[in-house]
Amino acid sequence: MTENSSYTLISGTSTANTSDYHYYYYYVDEFEENKQNPTITKSLHIMSMVFYSVAFLLGVMGNGLVIWITLFKMKMTVNTVWFLNLAIADFIFTFFLPLNIVYTALDFxxxxxxxxxxxxxxVAFxxxxxxxxxxxxxxxxRCISVVFPVWSHNHRNTRLASIIVVVLWFCALVMSIPYAVFRDTRTNLKNKNIINCLYNFSLSNTSTDIIETRFRIMIIVRFVLGFLIPFVVIVACYIIITLKLLKNQLINSSRPFKIFIAVIxxxxxxxxxxxIFSFLELASISAAPHLKQVVNYGSPLTSSLAFLNSCVNPILYVFIGKDFKKKLRTSILAVFENAFSEEHTQTTLQGKSHTSSTDCHAV
Incomplete structure (x- = not known):
């Protein structure tokens, strides 16, 4: 981008209607344009705070309940290791959401x-x-359990699952470091009484080209490693699982299978x-004003939707099952033990009959 562009990129300042996930680039012409739509802007702020509040209440209570039950009320299995750590990640994130609520309420x-x-x-990333x-x-x-049932039965254990989880957390931590490095607080250029929490890609007065390059790299890396590759792997695994179960006429034999699919x-x-809006935001750097306006209005909505994912999983644990009314009548512990039960498809494929090792006890 050059200085002759129709708008000017200034590192370290933010638009008034962006969410915490939004990359805080400030376009001079956008600021004036947003002021002409104060009603829409305020509505987006209010809606974002509602989403944040719902995600906080449901996420902290729901994920906290999952953590408590899996740690203290259930036998530790491979499945509970997976979902315990998933709940921990969501709990930590939702615990910090009041900061975003206050930030939005104070007009950023x-x-x-x-x-x-x-x-x-x-924490968010x-x-x-x-x-x-x-x-x-x-x-x-799940794919290994279905395709290689004997190997899985002999090697699948909580110790191996715990080691894998530690490696995953380390990788996630490394991937999240840039979001702390480039995050900064700066005085708003239009109002000296407002301090913005934003992404500052300049660090030390770097050129605009380098700033844009860093911006592009973070979006592309996040999409490829945090979405595309996992998506391809997950889809491939469940295609293999489905074909294997259909071949053996066992598509309804594994109850946890439905939980996994729903969570994913x-x-x-x-x-x-x-x-999608991250890439639209990337394209809006040198695009027509209407695309930038779409990004401004759409980013808070997509960010709020992403926030809600952290409180969805505990709900799925409870309400996914063959008999919804029956689950409502069971105790909370019974529901979670049923959701996390180690009913392995490979044991059925081997023609063995196993009873669950996590029998439910009424709370």
């Missing part, structure tokens, strides 16, 4: 300091990467719009 004034600004962004990595491993685990579908439905 950040009163919490630079350290919390960096930490808040770091740590949750995203950890969640998608765990979902990918769940799919691989909810993740991609919540995150796909966010990634």
């Amino acid at each position: 004034h950040w009163p919490f300091g630079t350290s919390l600004c960096k930490l808040n962004s770091f 740590l949750n995203m990467f950890a969640s998608v990595f765990i979902l990918m491993v769940i799919s691989i685990d 579908i909810s993740f991609f439905l919540c995150w796909l719009p966010y990634h």
Whole structure:
């Protein structure tokens, strides 16, 4: 981008109607354009706060309940290791959501300091990467259990699952570090009384080309490693699983199978719009004003949808099953133990009959 462009890119400032996930590039002409639509802008702010509040309440309570039950009320199995860590990632993220609520309520004034600004962004993307990595491993685990039942029966254990989870968390942590490094607080250029928590890709007065390159790299890497590759792996695994179960006429033999599918579908439905708008945002740097306006209005909505994913999983654990009314009448512990039960498809393929090792106890 050159200085002769129809709008000017200034690193380190933000539009008034962007969400925390949005990359805070400030376009001079956009600022004036947004002021002409204060009603729409305010409505987006209110809707975002509602989404954040719902995600916080349901996410903290729901994921906290999953963590408590899997740690203290259930026998630790491979499935509970997966879902315990998925719940931990979502719980940490939703626990920080009040910061976003306050930030939005204060018209994007950040009163919490630079350290919390960096930490808040770091936690948000740590949750995203950890969640998608765990979902990918769940799919691989289920695929191996179906295709190689004997090997899985002999080698699949909680120790191996725990080691894999540690590696996944480390990878997610490494992938999230740039979101803390480039996060910063700056005084708003239009209002000196407002401090914005934003992405500053300049670091030390870097040229505009390098700033844009860093911006592009982060979006592309996030999409490829945090969405595309896991999506391809997950789809491939479940195609293999489905074909194997259909071949053996066992498509309804594994109850947890439905839980896994529902959790994965909810993740991609919540995150796909966010990634789409990330690329639209990238394209809007040198696009017509109407595309930038679409990004401005759509980014808060897609970000809010991504937030809600962190409170969906506990709901799925409870309400996915053959008999909805029966599940409502069971105890909370019985519901979760049923959802996480180790009913392996490979044992059925071998013609063996196993009873569940996690019998339910009424709360």
